[in-house]
Amino acid sequence: MMRRFQLLLLTLASISAFAAQPFRPDPLKSGLEFSGAEVRALYQDDFSSPAMLWTTRGEKLWNEPAGTSQKSCASCHQDARTRMKGVSAKYPKVDRGTAQLTNIEGRVNQCRTQNQQAEPLRYDSDELLALTAYVGLQSRGQAVNVTIDAQNRRNFERGRDMFFTRMGQMNLACTHCHDRNFGRKLLNDTVSQGHSNPYPAYRLEWQTMGSLHRRLRACFFGVRAEMPASGSQDLLDLELFLAWRAQGLKVETPGVRK
Amino acid sequence: MNHIAKRHTRRRLLTGIAGGSLLPLVPLAAQAQLPPAARPPLLELVPVLKEITRGAPVREARVKLEIPHLAENGHLVPLTVTVDSPMTPADHVRTLYLLSEKNSRPVIAKIGFSPATGRATLTTRIRLSGAQYVVAVAQMSDGGFWAASADVVVTETACLDATDPT
Amino acid sequence: MTVARILVPPTAKRGELVELRIAIQHPMETGFRMDNNGKVIPKNTVHTLLCRYNGSEVFRAEMGSGIAANPYLQFYIIAQDSGNIEFSWVDDRGEKGAASSPITVTA
Numbered sequence: 001m002m003r004r005f006q007l008l009l010l011t012l013a014s015i016s017a018f019a020a021q022p023f024r025p026d027p028l029k030s031g032l033e034f035s036g037a038e039v040r041a042l043y044q045d046d047f048s049s050p051a052m053l054w055t056t057r058g059e060k061l062w063n064e065p066a067g068t069s070q071k072s073c074a075s076c077h078q079d080a081r082t083r084m085k086g087v088s089a090k091y092p093k094v095d096r097g098t099a100q101l102t103n104i105e106g107r108v109n110q111c112r113t114q115n116q117q118a119e120p121l122r123y124d125s126d127e128l129l130a131l132t133a134y135v136g137l138q139s140r141g142q143a144v145n146v147t148i149d150a151q152n153r154r155n156f157e158r159g160r161d162m163f164f165t166r167m168g169q170m171n172l173a174c175t176h177c178h179d180r181n182f183g184r185k186l187l188n189d190t191v192s193q194g195h196s197n198p199y200p201a202y203r204l205e206w207q208t209m210g211s212l213h214r215r216l217r218a219c220f221f222g223v224r225a226e227m228p229a230s231g232s233q234d235l236l237d238l239e240l241f242l243a244w245r246a247q248g249l250k251v252e253t254p255g256v257r258k
Numbered sequence: 259m260n261h262i263a264k265r266h267t268r269r270r271l272l273t274g275i276a277g278g279s280l281l282p283l284v285p286l287a288a289q290a291q292l293p294p295a296a297r298p299p300l301l302e303l304v305p306v307l308k309e310i311t312r313g314a315p316v317r318e319a320r321v322k323l324e325i326p327h328l329a330e331n332g333h334l335v336p337l338t339v340t341v342d343s344p345m346t347p348a349d350h351v352r353t354l355y356l357l358s359e360k361n362s363r364p365v366i367a368k369i370g371f372s373p374a375t376g377r378a379t380l381t382t383r384i385r386l387s388g389a390q391y392v393v394a395v396a397q398m399s400d401g402g403f404w405a406a407s408a409d410v411v412v413t414e415t416a417c418l419d420a421t422d423p424t
Numbered sequence: 425m426t427v428a429r430i431l432v433p434p435t436a437k438r439g440e441l442v443e444l445r446i447a448i449q450h451p452m453e454t455g456f457r458m459d460n461n462g463k464v465i466p467k468n469t470v471h472t473l474l475c476r477y478n479g480s481e482v483f484r485a486e487m488g489s490g491i492a493a494n495p496y497l498q499f500y501i502i503a504q505d506s507g508n509i510e511f512s513w514v515d516d517r518g519e520k521g522a523a524s525s526p527i528t529v530t531a
Contacts, residue, residue, distance in 0.1 A: 038330050038336060053449040054449075056429055186416035188414070205331060214423065221418060221420045367487045367490065372482050374480075374501055376441045381497070382495070382497050384490055
């Protein structure tokens, strides 16, 4: 009887340990390591990378006045190259004002509507991709670094649960491909660990730049599940979990992927 | 003694089988680079070439076409073409055509070089709808045509994507 | 807004072969795609790109839907005199773009 009780305790303990510290691939590997030679060559040379067209545009937009305030990003934040250094590596994070989990896309649009008095930019529009890629570029090479605390724990847990929940007609969870089968072949693709560190990224499949949320929607579609909207709470929570999971990997923004 | 001899024979036999099993790999490796004979003539491969050459002969030399044999994605396939030419006012590459066997529009690009370019090399990225031959044809300042071809296998992505935001 | 990036070495020796690179942000619409309402997106590609060196044309590319989105070209010229290297291009809608960069040529 006592032994059984001990066993029960042990099981409960391991479940709560899982809840506190879910599985993370070890060693962590960026998707670039699973990419082919062409993709790596495109990424490694900044001039070759088509993604850099968006950061070039982002730099212009950063300095351009917008909205009725006629303020530019630079009016408040000055030079992005110094003031935005390391910023995106800490996102998504809880906004002090709204107490809501916010990603870089949300932060840019918050600035637009509140500070610039301009229209918010559409998710995956060239303008929003340009600005987020330009801000992200300032963190390139820095380690992904989010903190899970009392403020965002609920978001983290929802994102984690989504990652481990089977969904869609294929009845697969994120973990089935990206924890258990990375490095293995799916047709001619090599399954990656599914990290968020290169986004926004240029995907050959898209022939353009795209946000992390677009990439996640593609995964939902891949398993034939309903796709949450870009910018939705579901994807924001998943984004936080992915950032925690990629903790320590270097930001690659703007990345290049197949 | 007899026993040892037998074992030697068996070893020889095993080595023979192992060696023999490697044999079929040789023709396979050769197949990876299709011999020119297996490819249809250029004019059949890219009929649009007739409009370019208007009956003039095309020789398959002097043009080097570097393109991956296995392209990761047909939306972006990098390629480099180099034409062996002194690029002098008297002898240079006038026009370089990049042609596709299976794209809906067979002329991918028409590049105009001049002696001022010094070297007839172009690097670009093309779209290929499916596995096919790519042909590079150079017309020299004397009017002669030179060409090279390469077969490219274009792979499909494993996961479908229906997220086009347009 | 057309965005392009060009790479021209700022200095070169006379007679030296210099590498030029250009990338233009452009979808190179094939005319075969449809939007989410099933309407065909009209073909729109950068169809002509010129490179001029101190005013005279040295390189020309006529392109179509067979060139990948966000066209990228890399080629060479011989450094002759100090001056400007200018790129200009136009797409099927008639939208024009240009970019240039100075080059200093030493003896």
